[in-house]
Amino acid sequence: MAGHHAKDDDTVESCGLMTEYHQTCYARAGKGKRLWKKVKYQLVEYHSLPAYLKDNEYILGHYRSEWPLKQALLSIFSIHNETLNVWTHLIGFFLFLALTVYTAMQVPKVDLHSLQHFHGIMKKADLHKLQEELLKCLPSLPSMDMLPSLPSWHVKELLYNCLPERFSSGNHTDNCVLHSVKEDLANIIAPLMMRPITRWPFFAFLGGAMFCLLASSVCHLLSCHSERMAYIMLRLDYAGIAALISTSFYPPVYYSFMCNPFFCNLYLASITVLGIATILFSLLPVFQNPEFRTIRASLFFGMGVSGVAPILHKLYLFWGEPEVFYTTGYEVLMGALYGVGALVYATRIPERWKPGKFDIAGHSHQLFHILVVAGAYTHYRAGLVYLRWRDLRGC
Template sequence: MNSCSGLNENDEMINSSMRERKGKRLWKKVKHELVDYHSLPPYLQDNEYIHRHYRCEWPLRQVFFSLFTIHNETLNVWTHLIGFFLFLSLTIYTATKVPNIVDFPTLQSLPDVLRKADFHKLHTELITCLSSLAHVPDLPSLSNWRIMELLSNCVPVSLSYNNKTDIHLLRNMKDDMANIIAPLIVRPITRWPFFTFLGGAMFCLLASSACHLLSCHSQRLSYIMLRLDYAGIAALISTSFYPPVYYSFMCYPFFCNLYIGFITLLGIATIFASLLPVFQSPEYRKFRASLFFGMGFSGAVPIFHKLILFWHQPEALHTTCYEVLMGVLYGVGALVYAMRIPERWMPGKFDIAGHSHQLFHVLVVAGAYTHYQAGLVYLRWRDQQGC
């Protein structure tokens, strides 16, 4: 009996050990499965209209691999990760190509003008004018528009012509010659405000992507990543002011410094406010959206100021159209984010794709790209005209 009893006890211990190991393997598998909203700890409960497919306190290895799996944060990660690589490509393109981009559409009319020109007279006047231009003091320090004005005088309007069309073509040729020669003497306008914006956009997009990927690991990491995400949003909004303000008011240093200083201080204050634990609470969702919306809307002041100063410049209207479109995209994105549209109308139906945060991400990338296009207009404008 004792022997049998001992065997039964041993068998029971073995079976218990096997059940324990099996239970651990099962728990390990279940632990990395997706859970529903009510199974989340409070710090991960942000949107009650998204019901399922949450990751909860996964190890970092599984968190990184989840970049390539389907869950309710997959598109949140990829929409801004793709946006980051888009702006990285735009930054490289801008650094290598944009300073060399010059449009001279009227050069097509140059052969017609030259066929009707008095070349002997043209040669004589060009040599005389360019020789005098060589003795202009501090030529390299002159602005682009001033050099273009000086060079345009080297092409006389008094050449032989037959009608008013020839006069128009010849004047276009004068502008083209000035545009061709001026970049050889004067370096393009400074690019740092434009690259500051591109850097802010890349930081925002990468921080947001990392936040959505890593926040499910632990409460501490979630706290850190959310602060980084808010800092990225503030950086994008602040640096978006730099190109329009700098290139619009580069000839008015007081207003240039005033506007850039204001938005920089506002961005820093927003980053510090985001460090408060209460800032990430779900009940402060509308407050967060309103704060970032207010930051962006403050850009209306320098835009109106620019239109008053340069109402006669087509570039001012062109860039303003881009900036209004950017503001609409950002504003709609903030509204969708704050109101949780469309998942609030059909809870649980947009858990994987189509919920508000994904739409917000797409609109942010679209708005930033629109601002990039406005920046190209500013660069071309100031490269050609200077201060």
Template sequence: MASSTTSTSCEACKCVDGNMGKEEKRKYELIGYDELPEWLKDNEFIHGYYRCEWPMKETILSIFSIHNETLNVWSHLVGFLLFLCLTIFTAMVIPMDGSNKSGSIATWGDLVDMANVTVALRHDALAACLLLPPSAAAAGLSEDGQQIWPPNTSSSSLFHHRHAIQIQDHRLQDIGGTTAVDPVTRWPLFAYLAGAMVCLLTSSACHLLLCHSEHAAYLTLRLDYAGIAALIAASFYPLSYYTFLCHPSTQRLYMASITFLGAAAATASLLPAFQAPRLRPLRAALFSAMGASGVVPIAHKLVIYGATAPGAVASARFEALMGACYGVGVVVYAARVPERWAPGRFDLVGHSHQLFHLFVVAGAYAHYLAGLEYLKWRDFDKCY
């Protein structure tokens, strides 16, 4: 969305009541594309249901009303809440040290099921969001012992992974007889989760607030683009850190490179011209190229570990799914379909930006599953 030195102001409100000695009540109405000032024109194929220069209070409250940004706001706001729950879940369930405070040996076994069985993930994530202890989550019990879903006893692989954990713990027993499993550091996965939440929250805020004023659009759009750069850069951290754990020089090279690219993309997004509608393909190309550069460390990973480490292959599958989701989303965003084919018909539901948001959440979730595979792999296959 371009800033314009000759921008016009839209008729934002309409008086519906006389003052009668009191302050006039005003009703803020939705307008059409042709009535928008230049700085708010972005997609000519969306014809109506625009908010324009509403006061901040009404702008914020419009999160509960229907307009052409409603689903853009809520799709990423729900995505943010999903990743907040996943962060809580990850902190509660994934073993952080050698101690087993919950009294359950089903730690990585549950994660294997969670990563491969969608219903198990929903159950465990719900438990984390409800702040239930991991042992209760595994058994399907509430804190008062009530059954809230069937216990997770879905596959024989759970038994084998639990047995592997017991063997590993036995091998790592210290002189005092206590287990001392030494998991790999978790910060790269939490850095990714933080990047995902920043991206989703700034995007949601941008779509909600940018109609308030030209200055608000200027600020929120830059935050939105910076959030995208943060998500892409943070996505590389689990990949680079865990894959090249045994090759520290290569690890540092990849992590420094993506940090530099992320900072460069965030800096470019601060330029006023970057938000111009005519630069939509350039924005898509910049972030796509940044994300596509992940093919290099993934290919490098498969060359080194493809034949010897199942975790490398499993994580690469989820990364391929992530790339497919992001790729399709970017194509839809840049092409502005389906509204290009039927202008005005997809103003409220189904236009390209809404579909792009859904693909972003799906791709981010696929990468979270890849992160779980990295932890499982490196917890039991470290470098000494």
């Protein structure tokens, strides 16, 4: 043993004396360490994955498996089979964040296009005289502080009764203000004297959309770290989907039935309870298994289909109003986009047709993400119509 240690000491000493050899030793050690890191964080194939990461048997390669948290975070800038899953919803999150800021900064503006309807009649009237008549009548109206709390129909009625029947033009009074002109004027002036309708249902939807998109991105980025992390992230992802679907009901239900508190509360409570129940069910470990993929898609699809009842009810109550048809068209398109997305997700199209060909780009989950963002943006457009409609119409 003593001779063995002496031999080792001689080797170390000689290596220390031979500077060139010493540098070569360290160079080889550094190269080996870097090579080990590359091998350690190498992308692997489906058959090499632990059971908890095996979800789609038609995506054959480019998987990250049990990477350290730091490496998983940095992989957002590298190419693997989750790259586009992360970025499709991360970009969607920033899109809806910008839309939220934009919507919050916009002061509601009254649409004055209807002025063109009777511009030809009004241009012959003495508009200065009309202003004087209206100002004389305003003191008889309720306090200006009380106007925002009054129903819009009541404000319109007060203004209609206040507007004069005739205008003076020179020495004659033959320019009669028609009934329809007075009604149009009241419809335009009334919203200017009232506060805009509450925005919380619209911002609840925007918040739900942002939570869903961000949770999805984080889930796809970090689930490769460990089984425990994958369990937490998938529950967060399912909660985000349920939140998006639930809050999507808030604007159409609230703004359609705000003048019918019973139905408004009934529909809002029903979708909220359904969303919470879906989140609780998604916490069950068995919900994560691949064989329950169709059940997962069907459950979320069922939440979306439950919106048919309030839409049909809205059409019955407001049939003939243009805004109702516009919003319903947007909602049908949104439902179609979500439905197709759920179908693509459940059937694993197109990778099931050519396994391994869509590992990086074009597989079903990426298409599902794109359709979700498109559906949410369609619903945002419908929400803008609801806001404008209720700002002008009131109850």
